[in-house]
Amino acid sequence: MKNMNPFWRGMLALLVFSLAGYGVGLGLDVLVDGKVNFSGPVPGVFALFFGFTAFFLGVFGYRGITRGLVWQVVGTLIGGLFVALIRLVMGLPAFGDFFFTEPSWVFGGLTGVLSFIVGVGVVDDWIKWARGLDTPEHHEEHYSDWRKYFGVSVDHKVIGVQYTVTALLLIAVGGLFALIFRTELAASKLQFLTDQTQLFGQNGPQLFNTLMSLHGMIMIVSILLGISGIINYVVPLLLGAQDMAFPRLNAFSYWIAVPAAVLLLSSLFLGGFDTGWTGYPPLSARAPVGMQMFFLGVFVAGWSSVLSALNVLVTVVRMRSVGMTAMKMPIFVWASVATSLIALTATQFIGLSFQLVMFQRLFGMGFFDAAKGGNPILFQHLFWFYSHPAVYVFVLPGLGVISELLPVFVRKPLFGYRWVAMSSLGIALVGFLVWAHHMFTSGMNEYLRVPFMYSTLLVAVPTGVKFFSWVATIWKGRISTPTPMLFALGAIVVFLLGGLTGPPNATVSTDLHLHDTYFIVGHFHDTIFGGFVFPFFAALYYWFPKATGRRMNETLGKIHFWLMTPSFLFLTLGMMYVGLIGMRRRIVDYDPALLIDGWHLALTVSAFLIAISVLVFFYNFFYSIKNGEKAEGNLWHSRSPEWQVPSPMPVHNYDRPFEVVGEPYDYGLNDAGYVKFIESAGGKHG
Amino acid sequence: MAHSQDKHSALGQGVTIFIYLAILTLLEYFVAVSFNATSLLVVMAVSKAALVMYYYMHIYKLGADDGADPHSYAYKTGTNRFGLWLFLLSDGFVFAGLLATRINLLGFTRPHQLSQILGLGVTAVLLISSFFMNRGETAMKYGDRKGFMLNTAITFLLGLGFFIGVIFVEWRLAAAEGLTASFGNPADGPMGAVFYIMTGMHAFHVLTGLIFLYVVWNNARKGVYTAEKHWGVEAAAVYWHFVDLVWIFFYPALYLIGTAV
Structure with missing residues (x-):
């Protein structure tokens, strides 16, 4: 043994x-x-x-x-x-x-x-x-090898890796659930999730509902952990800080997400639930116990997100290097600030809405029970007040990664830095004013529809600023396409598709037809893959050498990209097509007379191709940690401070402080660079 | 001595602000029992909140110059202070959501079963506790450990009184009057549910505030804090005032606004 x-x-x-x-x-x-x-x-x-x-x-x-x-x-x-x-x-x-x-x-x-x-x-x-006892500012690590990732560490780099790996594991679980119910959908009628199936107190269709619902929320939690992973690892390095502002709170934010994930998974076994990830009452007021474990898990995971956002904001405001004024911060930092502003505040509303349903179930308090004078629509308002801005929490860091990486790989300054920085804040701000576009068919007051339609369409303006900047940055650049750049470019294409398919959903007249169809499913998978998954992979390929001192295999990376991208585009465009024809979302079966059996089979095949490409990534990731090609220098010829020191990053980050002396993205121009290390400063902890 | 003069004027300011707050609270009460003037009540609540945030919670300290040395206690306290305020902002959204729930479900009505005298009573107790908290923090700021411990102990007892008043007196009386969370008269509508969730969530924060108060009191007893280094005291005080701040909005929302049905 x-x-x-x-x-x-x-x-x-x-x-x-x-x-x-x-x-x-x-x-x-x-x-x-x-x-x-x-x-x-x-x-x-x-x-x-x-x-x-x-x-x-x-x-x-x-x-x-x-x-x-x-x-x-x-x-x-x-x-x-x-x-x-x-x-x-x-x-x-x-x-x-x-x-x-x-x-x-x-x-x-x-x-x-x-x-x-x-x-x-x-x-x-x-x-x-x-108890009035003092503790040392920094704890010495118990372990210096892989074991440090399995216990409490207050080092932001360790926590970043913990977040990232947990996010990858949850992506695998959520993806597995998707494959199961996608297989059931490959043909009309019930295949293996039939009425006779019995597992964990649920029959086949109930199991379908549970898996479909959990797929949504597990992926959401994994995205929240994923962005926290990248932000935790990168932001203090970009700022030149020793650590986050509150290292212990940082560790707490990560560790509270672990029991939350266990609670979420346990709902599968406790009778499941059939509401989808939105948990609308009155259905959620009647679902089995699994519903409560789901609510509790999301509530706890929400605290992880809130506290991590708090930490990021304080770190950015208080821990920047000398000379790093607001308009000289790396663009990814701006994106992190925007995303944290939403996560810090709006998250409380989903926590509250879920809590109120929990109390309704436990004590019969009739908040959303029309028979007791409650209002089910109120739940939707509270819920979407977070859950719409939440998608900006998911995508803003990813869009920041795209803006961060493009200049490096086209060797040109980022076009319109100030506008890009402000567009992140603009998206975050407008994002607070659009929630009711999810409720056009809910029976809310009709006069609310048009204002929410226009506020939603307004989001296209700051997002358009970002696209304009990306295109202008690429324009006439010296483009090289290693794997991170491929994923950044793929992200732009996929996110564009997600963006273009948004306005039909935001427009009341077309939404009445599209609501609750597979068109919506295709649309939001495009936005989330373009805004999170592709940039997340780009960031992993890009910063992997910083964390490990080795790079991931390029060939496998390219296989990953070229297998995933076409499969994914086919999957989502196909989803939109079957949705337009009349395929409803969140149901286990569909009418053969729709003549979409063939489409569904093809969609299932492409889903499996995506899964295979992600397996290639997993192999590459875990294999390269120990066996990848050594990459200890400035692999991508970046101007960013973290690449000016050897990889892997030393335990206490920079051994001397740096001063910001130039612009972050002046690639291809003759100047002194972005940062200059201060040689004569005394002490390691400057 | 300039030092004791400063301390005197700081304590005097606390008294002045307390008098303003007390007058405004009484005005609220008499406005509400005399005529139906929701907008006036909102204005008065916002004024009270502004006074508490500025003079008791010292929100202006967020903009203070903490010096250039990131390793000094002053700079770290500034960082902590910013973090605490962000937490309060986040927590404030919970209470804002509850207020939105109350407005959506109850509109311009309020439960008639509540005792107005008891409501004014617990509100006064919490307000007075905030006054003593301010005295305690001011004492610590000038290195007066004994004064801090005495005032914090009074704050703690008043806070405990508020908690008991709401949970063990008001809840019982309201339930006896027929205001229940679930199984009572369906004609009550969601009144009971809204009342119990709002007071319950607030009482939970009072309880955590009491724990913080005990922790800093106990640490002061051990001599952990000095006039220069007492971030823990400041944090507990600001949190305690925040609990009061929430009640400044919840009291009129539950007891004063609209017609009792």
Whole structure:
């Protein structure tokens, strides 16, 4: 056992403990229900908890994340049993269909998250401060190898990598869910998710609904973690800072997302839910317990996003290098500020709307229950007040990455720097005024429709500024196309398609037809791939050498790009086509008379091609960490400060401070450069 | 001595602001019981909020010059202060969302089951606690540890009184009058749900504020803070005033605005 590769040791533990958890769940089921149910929800959720925890136990031992997960399991059980006991005293049934009753699961979920936080050790220093004890500013790392990523670290680079890898894992999970229900859709009628299918207390179509809903939210959480990953790693380096403004809060923001992901996944086993990621009542007020775990998971993940945004804003305002005035900041920093402004404020509204539904379910408070005088439309207002700006949270950093990378690979200044910087803020600002365009068919007051239509169309102005800048930057440049640049160019094309298909949805007259069809699905996958996924890959290929000192394989990178891009374009354009013909979104089956069976088959094939290309990426990513070609210098000939020092980045970032002496993107001009290191400054921590 | 004069004028300012706030609160009450003037109530609430934010929460310190040395305590405190205000902004959106919910669901009506005297009473208790918090913070600023501990203890007790008044007295009385969250008279509409979620969310923040107050009081007892270095005290004070700030809007929203039905 000791000499085994840690990964395989983890996999072995995962297998053994999943089975053990399954057995425990089966036993508990018998205890409560009196009958054996092999495909029931309780064995599933115990197998998930046990297996997940055991994987990290095998890899890493009882430390860091493993301790957090063990504490989460124990905390959940204690919280759940506590409520069960109270219910027993009150004369209510102590246990329910999913072993615990709904209040038990909610309270247990909450205590589980808190236990994780304490168990993983991310609040140790705060507890010391509260007791009046002082702690050192920087902690020495316990490990210098891969193991530092499995425990609490306050180094922004470590946290950036933790965020990024977690985001990639969640992308894999969300993508897997998509492949499952995409396969079901390959032909009309029910294939394998039939009425007879029984798994985790759900039949086939219910399982379809759960997977479809979870695909949405898991991808959203993974995007939030992904942008936090890039921002965390890059922004302090671009600013010349030692770390983020609040390193402990930074670690906290990351670690609270881990139990949130566990809660989200557990909803699959606890009866699932069938509302889609939007969770509209009254449907969400009636869905199984899984709905509550979903709400709770999103609420906790939301705090991760809020606190991380807070940290970014303070870091940018307070930790810039000498001479880095607002208009000399790298454009990615501007994008991070804009995205953080939205995440900091609007996120509270989705948290609140989900909380109100949770209370409605738990205590019968009738906020959205029309029978009690509540208003279901109010939920949609609260929900979209975050969830529309949220798409700008997703895409603004990606658009920033495009603007950041283009000048490097065309060797020309970024066209209209000031306008691009302001356009990010403009999108963020206008983004707050457009939410009700999701509600044209909801039955809200009709006079609201036209103003929201025009405010939505207004978003095209600052976005157009960005496109104009990109085209003008590329114009007559000396273009080279290594993998990061390919993805940046792909992002522009895909995002353009997403942008052009937006106005038909924003225009009331056309939206009445397009609403809730696959046209919408195609549209937003274009915006999110163009605004996040492509730039995310570009950023990973671009900054990978900075983090590891090695580069990813170019050939595999190009295979990844040339396999993914055409498949993806076909997928989304095909989705739009079937949507126009009448394919509704979020349903397990469709009418063969629509004559779109062939289309759906082709869409499923292209979805699998995308999955294969991402597998190529995963192989490239994990293989290159140890075996990639060495790249320790300024690989891309960038002017940016982080490339002026050797890779991988030293532990405490720059050993001497730098001063901003020029413009960030004056490529191809004869000048002194963007930053100059200050030689004579005393001390390492200048 | 200039030092004690400064301290005196700082404490005097706290008294003056408290008198303004108290008069405005009483005016609110009498305006509400005499005639239906929502816009006037909004103006008065905003005025109170502005006074609290400027004189008790010292929002102007965000623009202060913290010096050039990023490793000094002053600069780090400035960074912390900015972070705290961003947190309050974010938290403020929770309460703004609750206010929006209240406006959407209740409009120009309010629950008739609430006791006006009790409402004014708990509001006064919270306002007075903010006054003592300001005295405590001012004392610490001038190095008066004893004065800080005494005033913070009073603040804590008043805060506890508010919490008990809302959760254990007002909730019980309202429920006895028939204002329930769920299973009561359906004709009540969503009144009960809105009342309990707004007061409940606010009370949760009062509770966390009490914990912070205890932490800084206990640390002051151990001698952790000095006149120059007491960020923890400032943070707890600003947070406590924020809790009061929220109530400045929630009190009229629940007790005063619109007609009681």
